[in-house]
Amino acid sequence: MLIAFYIAGVIAVVSTIMAVTRSNAVHALLYLIVxxxxxxxxxxxxxxxxxxxxxxxxxxxxxxxxxVFVIMMLNIGGETEKAKERWLVPKRWIGPALMAAILFAILSYAILNQPVATASLSIVEPKTVGISLYTQYLLGVEIAAVMLMAGIIGAFHLGYTKRKSKHRFLKGE
Amino acid sequence: MNNLITSGELLQLLPFITMLAGPVLMIFLISIRRNHTFTWILTLLSFALTLAFAVYLMDKEPYVSPLLTIDRFSLLYTGMFASAGFLVTLLAKRYLDNLSERREEFYLLLLFATLGSSLMVSSNGFASLFLSLELLGISLYALISYIHRSGKAIEAGLKYLILAALSSAVLIFGVALVYYETGGLSYSSIGTYLSQHTFSPLLVAGIGMIIAGAGFKLSLVPFHWWTSDVYQGSNAPVTAFIATVSKGGMVGALIRFFTMIHGTEYQQVVLVLTILAAASMLIGNILAVRQNNLKRLLAYSSIAHLGYLMISLIAFGDGGTQAATFYLYAYFATTLGAFGVISILSDSQGEAEELEKYKGLFWKKPVLAAFLALIMFSLAGIPLTAGFAGKFFVALSGVKADLWLLLIFLAVNSVIGVYYYLRVVVMMFSAPKEKTPASDNSSTFSAGYIVLGLLAIIIIYLGISPNGILSLIGSAVILP
Amino acid sequence: MMRYLWLVPVMPLLGFLVLAFFGRNLRKSIITLIGTGTVGLSALLVILIGIEFLTSPPAGNAFTLKLWTWMSSGGLSPSIAFYLDGLSLAFIFVVTFVGFLIHVYSSEYMRDDEGFARFLAFMNLFVSAMLILVLADNLALMYLGWEGVGLCSFLLIGFWYKESANAAAARKAFIVTRVGDTAMALGLFLLITEFNTLDIRSILETAPAHWTPGSAKVVWIAFLLLGGAVGKSAQLPLQTWLPDAMAGPSPVSALIHAATMVTAGVYLIARNHVVFELAPIAMKTVAIVGASTLLIAGFAAVVQYDIKRVLAYSTISQIGYMFLALGVGAWSAGIFHFMIHAFFKALLFLGAGAVIHALHHEQNIFKMGGLRKEMPVIFWTFLAGSGALAALPLVTAGFYSKDAILWYSWSSEKGSLFLWAAAFLGAFITSIYTFRMVFITFWGKMKTHIHLRPGRAMLIPLVVLAVLSIIGGFLETPHNLGHITLFSGMLSGVLPEVHILHSGAESTELILQVLTALTGFFGIYLAWHFWMKKPGFLFRLKQTRAGAALHHWWLTGWGFDWVYDLLIIRPFTWLSNINKNDIVDYISIAPSNLVVWLHNLTRRSQNGNLRWYAAGIALGLIITLTIALFL
Amino acid sequence: MMEQIPVEQSLLLAALLFGIGLVGVLIRKNMILMMMSVEIMLNAAGMAFIIAGSRWAQPDGQVMFIFILTMAAAEVAVGLALILKLFHLQKSIDADEMTQMNDITEASESN
Incomplete structure (x- = not known):
């Protein structure tokens, strides 16, 4: 199991790095799925x-x-980004990478400076999760439902396009 | 299943259920036939009922569940948010009338957002806080870009979305660290853990990330970047909403969190908050000094005002929380008023955001100009306005907690503040550059004028006799 | 009668409200009636209350009238309550009475202005705010009045706001005084933490037991309060707003300089005299600030050509005298000078306003002249005021008040030779610039045609004030001249007696009096000599500064002039040259430049770029975590 | 068997993923990929919750994970709708071209 953890962990890190750095959007997404x-x-x-x-x-x-749908809809997968193949110049990533590295260093300092001895991990069954979700967290589930509804309404409104009418306020623009 | 909701508890949840029932009813109505005015009235009704229920429940038994605590404190805030939502709805009507179609969703989202903000204050743990925060956030993304044929609105919405999601991730990662360390998500269990253990680095990192995430919502420096662009890009009623309800929810949540964990007894927390407050006051005011866009000016000034408010949050005990809540009341009234004026003045030429547009306003619309002057005086903290009373209480709480450094910052910054607030006033009184065409449809804004009249009364009332509200706030204790 | 004390500030407030809301629709006669009538009624009330107060003094020589509790928070409950004692009585008398005369005057002066109702409304509010300030029984209410006065000055200085220069002057006045206000607010908050009460009287009563003299806290508080006083009273280094404040109409200047606003600082120090006496170093600073301000402003006044600016600098200088008096512990002398100054300064401003009005808004004194015969009433009243300002011996009130200050700056425990010398030199310069102004304005040839003659409403206040400027001094006379102590008697319960070091020095006092009187006349002579008799001299002096042989010979030919040149003209051209570059202004300009510079710097950070914003948040997160974890 | 996995290392993995996600937000110009990077960060936070939940043998961690998932879904829905709108308006979803509003071009020169 430990080996599985390490292998999966390394794959996760490497593929995430690939996802963040690929110039082709579809490739990046595929790496992210991995x-x-x-x-x-x-x-x-x-x-x-x-x-x-x-x-x-x-x-x-x-x-x-x-x-993936949206990327394909906008057709920005390959070619548009390919043209800027050299986008990964050090000037652009060195600052952010440095910041993230510092952040990671701070967090690892905090994580590794544990006063308490390492506790062991235990399996949490789906059943307990389900029970807790519908007893203790019932109201939370309700709020999550409302949140999804807000998301749907928002996406519905924003996704709607109709060309002919224009808002009166925007005629000047 | 002893945790399922009983009918008695349903009654206690009424203010929230009202904000939910309104949208559900509206969705049904919309599916049958769209009617803007009717939806509008329904929204107003929902807000009014929420306020009424909040007031009604004030003297009833508080509701305590694993996720929510509905006590006087949260009811006070819920009432405040419902009133603000009511006023925003009044302001938004004319705005949406100009939209040819699909106006009704605005009100749904507005109610959802208000619900999210109210739930934030009622949350007694991070699970519900996170959910309600996101409910607020997701409704806001769509509200900001509501008039989505405007490039600015889309830009503002996307900026807010990316940055808010980023800061949500930071906040929730911090919560995960805190949970990892303490084994509890509710404030009370974290508080219990803290009273028995020392502050470990992981916990400090977690709380630091939570503060950073909260700082984003409050637009404290250095998490303030979004403020001006989002204020400018979204339509004036929504800006008023972001400036008030969305920030108020986070203030209430922070107050509850710090009360439960006695957060201000830890010097790391105090240090971080002090630096954020000082930086917000200074940077906010400095950015506003020569700003020529009223919306951006108000955005920067709101950064500074949240900085002032932080003083009382840091001072905490001895009326600190009361001062913060009172300051929030004053800030709500003033900010709503300012954006009310902007939305009344906005017309087919676009949002009235350029200061140049306000030149000589006194000669064209004396009532509006006088009101905006009152707002500016209140923001500047001139006595007999709500702004002064708020600043007075904040400063008083700071004095009692011996926060002299922050008080000096407050004093210096209010001088800078006076400069640009007066600049607006002077602008309105100076002679207009050229003859502007006669103002159009000025008679149809009666709803907006009602809002302004109400707010003017509130601002002056809070300035002359703040005692009533203050004792109300004082009675609103936070339940464990 | 004292039960009706609350009406004193409320009457003008009512006037303000009525005029502000209905002023547009009222006839001018009714506006006049409301605007002046309310202040007049308060003045009447003050006189009645004053008579009752003096004839049958209330217990403890003070009277408190509590109306309602304003707010209560954390054990503090500032109330709306008024407090009357000798000190506040003196102030409310001056504010209402002089204020009333100014209102009467402006009812004619401003009658044709389109904003007549607004003007009177603001004036009423101004008077009301000042009354609240001096009558306040607690610090919060006092701060309310204090800010209200500032706000009204902003509204009135910028009254003709259509010109951006006026609006800028108004803003400058508000912001510069606001700098002082913030210092004062901090001082007040320190007082609150020390005593956990806002009640002025209980603070002052417990203060001597609470602190040892000179302890750090009390010194801090005294200095912070001094900051507020310096801002409002236009003393060094925050005096720069007052000359610019001339942008407002003349009655406003009269009100600001005589009855309200600038004297608020004097009141603040006098009211908190216990605090200052516990902080000797702050007291000393008050005296030094007063002495240096009176000199610098005096020098500046000599070279001004705008009549209102001459008067403005003279106000700064005279307030300097009051500060000097307060600083040496001669409390009642300072307050007495405040009252007399209010009479003659109001008179001078109103007179100047009448002249300006008559000459079609001409303010340059070199374009006036010869008005002595054309406008006799104005001339004689103006002369009375100028006499008082220059402290002409025996016949003017200014002599008695200023003489007391001069004497105490020498003789009191905290006085010194230097302070006396500064005050003495100041008196000399005062007589020079005062009569320079009088001679140039009223003597010589007419240069501008008179187009409008002042009517009765403008002349009567002038005459009343002129009479007061002459006889007001007899309320308080020195030991060797009758020894009347009516005024200090009234204040004796409030303010401590001055401690005199050189006791029994009657002869010294007489010598000093004579000396002062002589220098006054000498100054007048010099003014006559240089600006009337040989007007070209100064001009040439300026042309051939420091060098030309002819000029030098000519100077030595006038040995006397040479001394004068060396001692007076050189220093003052030097000083006025410095002042022309507004070196003192830099003190107030520098911070605002700094703010603008910072603004331009930080503005670049709001570049609209999303990735930049995200990077900002990430950086903020790192900083936050670093501070939390490692500091 | 479970005891073999050190808690710190799994938490470090979450922190590392969080950091990589942050790099993605900062260097990506494509709005879609920016949002995707935010999803990486949220996922890392969810993972941290699960680690914490497993440590305390509580279901709360997984519950929070589910909530984060829900929130991410709702947010992506709105976000992608917004991006589509942006593309319609500007024919580009480059974050660097989205700078209509700022303090530099609207430089305030007058008083």
């Missing part, structure tokens, strides 16, 4: 079987597909 799958393995190893399944189904399966 990264999410690896993350799912990590979650599984950590004992969260339910979450691992959700990671695959919702994150890699649903959300990422949405991204």
């Amino acid at each position: 990264s999410f799958l690896a993350a799912a393995v990590v979650l599984f190893v950590l004992g969260a079987h339910f979450a691992a399944a959700l990671e695959v189904i919702v994150y890699a399966g649903a959300i990422m597909v949405l991204f």
Whole structure:
């Protein structure tokens, strides 16, 4: 299991780096899906079987597909970005990478400076998760539902286009 | 299943249910037939009912569940947000009338956003806080870009979305670290843990990230970047909403969090908050000094005002929370008023955001100009306005907690503030450059004028006799 | 009668409200009636209350009238309450009475202005705010009045706001005084933390037991309060706003300089005299600030050609005298000078206003002249005021008040030779610039045609004030001249007696009096000599500065002039040259330049670039975490 | 068997993913990929929750993970709609071209 954790972890990190650095948007997304799958393995190893399944189904399966759809709709996959192949000049990434490195250093300092001895991990069954979700977190689920509704209404409104009418305020623009 | 909701608890949740029932009803109505005015009235009704229920529940038993605590404190804030939402709705009507279609969703989103903000204050743990924060956020993304044929609105919406999601990620990562360390998501369990253990680096990092995420919503320096662009890009009623309700929710949530964990007893927390407050006051005011766009000016001034408010949050005990809440009231009234004026003046030429447009306003619309002058005086903290009383209480709480450095910052910054607030006033009184065409459809804004009249009364009332509100706030204790 | 004390500030406030809301639709006669009538009624009320107060003094020589609790928070509950004692009585008398005369005057002066109602409304509000300031029984209410006065000055200085210069002057006045205000606010907050009360009286009563003299806290508080006083009273280094404040109409200047606003600082120090006496170094600073201000402003006044600016500098200089008096512990002398100054300065401003009005808004004194015969009433009243300002011995009130200050700056415990010398030199310069102004304006040839003669509403206040400028001094006379102590008697319960070091020095006092009187006359003579008899001399002097042989010979031919040149003209051209470059202004300009510079610097950060903003947030996060973890 | 996995290392993995996501937000000009990078950060936060939940043997961590998932889905929906709108308006989804509003071009020169 430990080996699985390390292998999945390395794959997750490498594929995430690839996802962030690829110039081709579709490639980046595919790497990201790999990264999410690896993350799912990590979650599984950590004992969260339910979450691992959700990671695959919702994150890699649903959300990422949405991204792919939009990229294909806008047709910005390959060529537009290819033209700027040399986009990854050091000037652009060195600052952000440095910042992220510092942030990571700070966080690892905090993580590794634990006064308490390392606790062990244990498996949390999907059943307990489900029960807690619908008892203790019932109101939370309700709020999440409202949140999704707000998202749907917002996306519906914003996605709507009709060319002929123009807002009176915007005639000047 | 002893945790399912009983009918008695449903009654206690009424203010929130009202804000939910309104949209549900509206969705049904929209699916049958769209009617702007009717939806508008329904929205107003929902807000009014929310306020009424909040007032009604004030003296009833508080509701405590694993996720929400509905006590007098949260009801006070809910009432405040509902009133602000009511006023924003009044202002928005004319705006949306100019939109040819699809006007009704605005009100749904507005109600959702207000609900999110109210739930933030009622949250007694990070799970519900995160959810309600995102409910607010997601409604706001769409509201900001609501008039989505404007490039500016889309730009503002996207900027806000990316940055808000970024800061949400930071906040929630911080929460994860805190949870990892303490084993609890509710404030009370974190508080219990803290009272028994020392502050470990991981916990400090977690709380630091939470403060950073909260600082984004409050637009504290250095998390303030979005403020001016979003204020400018979104339409004036929504800007008023962002400036008030969305920030107020976070202030309330922070107050509850710090009360439960006794956050201001830890010098790391105090140090970080002090630096954020000082930087916000200074940078906010400096950015506003020569700003020629009224919306951006108000954005920067709101950064500074949240900085002032932070003083009382840091001072905390001895009326600090009361001062913060009172300051929020004053800030709500003033900010809503300012954006009310902007939305009344906005016309087919676009948003009235350039200061140049306000040149000689006194000669064309004396009532509006006088009102805006009152707003500016209140923002500048001239006595007998709400702004003065708020600043007075904030300063008083700072004095009691011996926060002299911050007080000196407050004093210096209010001088800078006076400069640009008066600049607006002087602008309105100076002679207009050229003869502007007679103002159009000035009689149809009666709803807007009602809002302004109400706010003027509130601003002066809070300045002359703040006692009533103050004792109300004083009675609003936070339940564990 | 004292129960009606609350009406004193409320009457003008009512006037303000009525005029502000309905002023547009009222006839001018009714506006006049409301605007002046309300202030007149308060003045009447003050006189009645004053008579009752003096004839049958209330217990403890003070009277408190509590109306309602303003707000209560954290154990503090400032109330709307008024407090009357000798000090506040003196102030409210001057504010209402002189204020009333100014209102009467402006009812004619401003009658044809389109904003007549607005003008009177603001004036009423101004008077009301000042009354609240001096009558306040607690610090919060006092701060309310203090800010209100500032706000009204902003509104009135910028009254003719259509010209951007006027609006700029108004803003300058508000912001410069605001700098002082913030210092004062900090001082007040320190006082609150020390005593946990806002009540002025209980603070002052417990202060001597609370602090040891000279302890750090009390010194801090005294200096912060001094900051506020310096801002409002236009003393060094915050005096720069006052000359610019001349942008407002003349009655406004009269009100600001005589009855309200600039004297607020004097009131603040006098009211908190206990604090200052516990902080000797702050007291000393008050005296030094007063002495240096009176000199610098005096020098500046000599070279001005705008009649209102001459008067403005003279106000700064005279307030300097008051500060000097307060600084040496001669409290009642300072307040007495405040009252007399209010009479003659109001008179001078109103007279100047009448002249300006008559000459079609001509303010340059070199374009006036010869008005002595054309406008006799104005001339004689103006002369009375000038006499008082220059402290002509025996016959003017200014002599008695200024003489007291001069005497105490020498003889009091905290006085010194230097302070006396400064005050003495100041008196000399005062007589020079005062009579320079009088001679140039009223003597010589007519240079501008008179187009409008002042009517009765303008002349009567002038005459009343002129009479007061002459006889007002007899309320308080020195030991060797009758020894009347009516005024200091009234203040004796409030302000401590001055401690005199050189006791029994009657002869010294007489010598000093004679000396002062002589220098006054000498100054007048010099003014006559240089600006009337040989007007070309100064001109040539300026042309051939420091060098030409002819000029030098000519100077030595006038040995006397040479001394004068060396001692007076050189220093003052030097000083006025410095002043022309507004070196003192830099002190107030530098911070604003700094702010603008910072603005331009930080503005670049708001470049609209999303990635830049995200980087900003990331950097902020790193900084936050670093501070939290490693500091 | 589970005991073999050190908690710190898994938390470090989450922090590392969080950092990489941050780099992505900062260097990506394509709005879609920017949003994608934010998703990486959110996913890392969710992972941290699960680690914490496993550490305390509580379901709360996974519950929070689900909530984060929900929020991410809603946000992506709105965000992608906005990006589509942006593309319609500007024919570009380059973040660097989205600078209509700023303080530099609207430089305030007059008083």
